[in-house]
Amino acid sequence: MSSGTSSVTARPLRVKLATAEQFITHERRGCPTLSCDSRRWSSVCRSAFFIRFIIRGAMLKTNASSAGRTDPAAQSCLSLNRRELLAAAGALLAAPAFGLRVASARESGGPLNAxxxxxxxxxxxxxxxxxxMGQGxxxxxxxxxxxxxxxAWGDVQVRYxxxxxxxxxxxxxxxxxxGSGNSVSIMGYHKGLRQAGAAAREMLVAAAAEEWxxxxxxxxxxxxxVWCNGRSLSYxxxxxxxxxxxxxxxxxxxxxxxxxxxxxxxxxxxxxxxxMGTFPFMADSAGGEPALHAAVLNAPRRGARLKSLAYESPDGAWPKVMAIGDEAVAAVAEDYWTASSALEQADIVWEGGDTSSTESVxxxxxxxxxAEDGRNWFEAGDPESxxxxxxxxxxxxxxxxxxxxANxxxxxxxxxxxxxxxxxxxxSQNLQRLQADIGNIFGLEPENVLLHHCNMGGAFGRRIESEVAVQALSIAKALHEQGLPDRPVRLVWSREQDMRHDCYRPPYVARLRAALDDSGRPxxxxxxxxxxxxxxxxxPWMVEESADxxxxxxxxxxxxxxxxxxxxYVMRQMPVRGGFWRSVASSMNSFFAESFLDEVAHAGGRNPVxxxxxxxxDPRALKVLETAAExxxxxxxxxxxxxxxxxxxxxxELERKDGAWRARRVRAAVDCGLAVDPDNVEAQIEGAIIYGLSALLFGEINLEDGAVAEGNFDRYRMLTLATTPTIEVELIASDHxxxxxxxxxxxxxxxxxxxxxxxxxxxxxxxxPLRDDDLKA
Incomplete structure (x- = not known):
């Protein structure tokens, strides 16, 4: 960055960065686990993917240092490093965080310690x-x-x-x-956690038996x-x-x-x-130190590059305005609004980039x-004949x-x-991936990348990506290289930047065909x-020869x-970045397939149920169908x-209201095997239904000259309490x-x-999404 006495003209920083394309496709090194310094406990990552395939790469074992006490107001959930877990310390350290405590265990191995x-x-x-992320x-x-x-549940403390x-x-x-992606957390940990609890119970019983x-x-x-013949010992x-x-x-x-x-x-x-509002999020965390605040303005369209940047400022005074590579401009100040205002005042010129429109896509x-370049996903029988x-x-x-x-x-x-x-x-949903990204982009060894997990106010797949963290570290690195004190820098994207630079659920077009027999069945x-x-x-190596x-x-x-x-399947890449959106492929394909089956039913004169x-x-499918149709x-x-x-x-079930058709009632019948906490299951289904209704009625991102038109909830609307229908969730008892x-x-x-x-x-x-004409009563 060059400067004069009354103006600052910024050029891209000399920081090793990657383009969007390089950033998400580069080879990732092994994903070591987090270390924890002696000043504070670190919260642990959540590594989540919304795909079922193996992501190749080594996962190194933990090499963490001992940790000390923490200010209970500093973090919400505290993590235990591996070395500490196996240390020969017998008592718990009283360090509550929303009613939770921190523990260290005796070194004896087995589930009681793990x-x-x-x-x-x-x-x-x-x-x-x-x-x-709120899923319980x-x-x-x-x-x-x-x-x-x-x-007793009241005796339990929980931490990561x-x-x-x-x-x-x-x-x-x-x-x-x-990780917890693809809705597999309960499914995958159920047996192991129950075995760990049962083992702990039997060890306590054995200890009491020996005592008596x-x-x-x-x-x-x-x-x-533990009880025996009317006498007892507490855990x-x-x-x-x-x-x-x-x-x-x-x-x-x-x-x-x-x-x-x-x-x-x-x-x-x-x-x-x-x-009570005491549950902390990222904006509450910086190791207890006052942080600088940063705002960012990303290139308006994919492929656009920064042509020039100028900002009038007293020499050496805050805010600082700088380029992050050639795809973003950041401002740093003592408070967020000063930083954000500086971006509005800066003279920023972009050039180039994709100019696609929604219609052209x-x-x-x-x-x-x-097209003839499609890939077959599966085939059975001879459908064409x-x-x-x-x-x-x-x-x-x-x-x-x-x-x-839209988190x-x-x-x-x-x-x-x-x-x-x-x-x-x-x-982040995936600090493992983030640590690898930081190491690759900034040339840092894993042991020099200390990451703390923060609670997430929604994710839905968006927080798998690393670009915001990369920008925050780029800003901190630039300030360090200017000789400024090494204070934490807190970067928050505005709602407009978040909405216009998402990793979006891609658009899809599908053609479905069916033949009907004499009974009206396909x-x-x-x-x-x-x-x-x-x-x-x-x-790309995962889909070199197959459909995605x-x-x-x-x-x-x-x-x-x-x-x-x-x-x-025919692959056609869109001019904005794609991402794993809640329910991924089924978010659009269930609409295609289940709507088309309804067409088949009516064409064949059949009742859809x-x-x-x-x-x-499948008897389980028949039961949810019968229950849902009540x-x-x-x-x-x-x-x-x-x-x-x-x-x-x-x-x-629909109803006429104010000249339009509206949902009066949504009824969901669910068989998820054993419902660990039925109330939590019902809450998840209710929230997912509201998310799906919002997308159905309002969800649409439009491209105008390559840029995303929607910037906030005035145009990308959400379902409101007043327009939310009655939701019924019926859980099917199951032995699975x-x-x-x-x-x-x-x-x-x-x-x-x-x-x-x-x-x-x-x-x-x-x-x-549905239009007014679609809903007209």
């Missing part, structure tokens, strides 16, 4: 292996262990586990990594105490002896009849601080359906728009750069979609027995699916293990609503 610790006062600390993982995972341990995939990896992920000199079979645990009294007991290899798990917490509702330990996708010879066929084309994540908490990160390394506070089904490949954008499952998944509903079927029942033999009216529509290993049926729930409620809202609209009006909607 997952749970106990002090002499009877306080039990359970580690949660993955981060919580911080509650439900420890609850399973607590139930098996037979500990260290980042150590070897110890805390998720068995439901193909890479067995430590009686067989362990004469003793039993109940609500934080606290047994803490020291239990820590030295052998770890049982195959502890007995409770039967469902014995559960005290699982399958019931227990108070969430993070509820009170959230209600969809024209390309529509044309791609006739059946279609060619059938007397009755259907052919329809559907379209889904670009969607933003309520804007994106942000806090960073400090020391010259040899950095320290960062980031509300005898053949083909689907061909055209759209953006998220995997090709990030990990994040694009074509759920394009055919696997619950249905159609003998001849085929799904194809009855036809679905005929096409599936209260059926002439203005109802239905959709059913198996997603994230769970089953869901959704009915939407728990399965995914966080994304399950979103995808079926659109097809069920549009199917209801056809039933009420005879108008078939094949393009989203």
């Amino acid at each position: 997952w749970v610790t106990l002090d002499e006062q009877g306080a039990v600390t359970i580690l949660c292996p993955v981060g919580d 993982i911080l509650h439900s995972l420890p609850l399973m262990l607590a139930d098996e341990m037979e500990v 586990a260290p980042l150590d995939p070897g110890a805390y990896g998720n068995a439901a992920r193909l890479d067995r990594g430590q 000199g009686v067989p362990a079979s004469d003793c039993y645990a109940e609500q934080s105490q 606290g009294e047994l803490a020291g002896k239990a820590a030295g007991m052998p770890v049982p290899e195959e502890p007995r798990l409770k039967s469902r009849e014995e559960f005290r917490l699982i399958g019931k509702h227990a108070p969430r330990k993070d509820s009170a601080p959230k209600v 969809f024209e390309e996708l529509r044309g791609a359906l006739a 059946v279609l060619a010879s059938a007397e009755r066929t259907l052919d329809a084309t559907y379209e889904a728009p670009i969607l933003a994540h 309520m908490e804007p994106l942000g990160a806090t960073a400090r750069y020391s010259g040899e390394g950095c320290e960062m506070w980031v509300p 005898s053949a089904w083909t689907a061909k979609s055209a759209g953006h490949s998220l995997l090709a954008e990030r990990w 499952p994040s694009s074509v998944g759920a394009l055919f509903n696997d619950l249905y027995a159609v003998p001849n079927r085929r799904v194809d 009855e036809l679905r029942a005929e096409l599936t033999t 209260g059926w009216t002439a203005q109802s529509g239905i959709a059913v699916a198996k997603l994230f290993s769970s089953y869901i049926g959704t009915q939407v 293990p728990p399965t995914g729930i966080g994304e399950l409620g979103t995808p079926l809202v659109a097809p069920a609503f549009c199917n209801a609209l056809f039933a009420a009006t005879g108008r078939r909607v094949r393009k989203l």
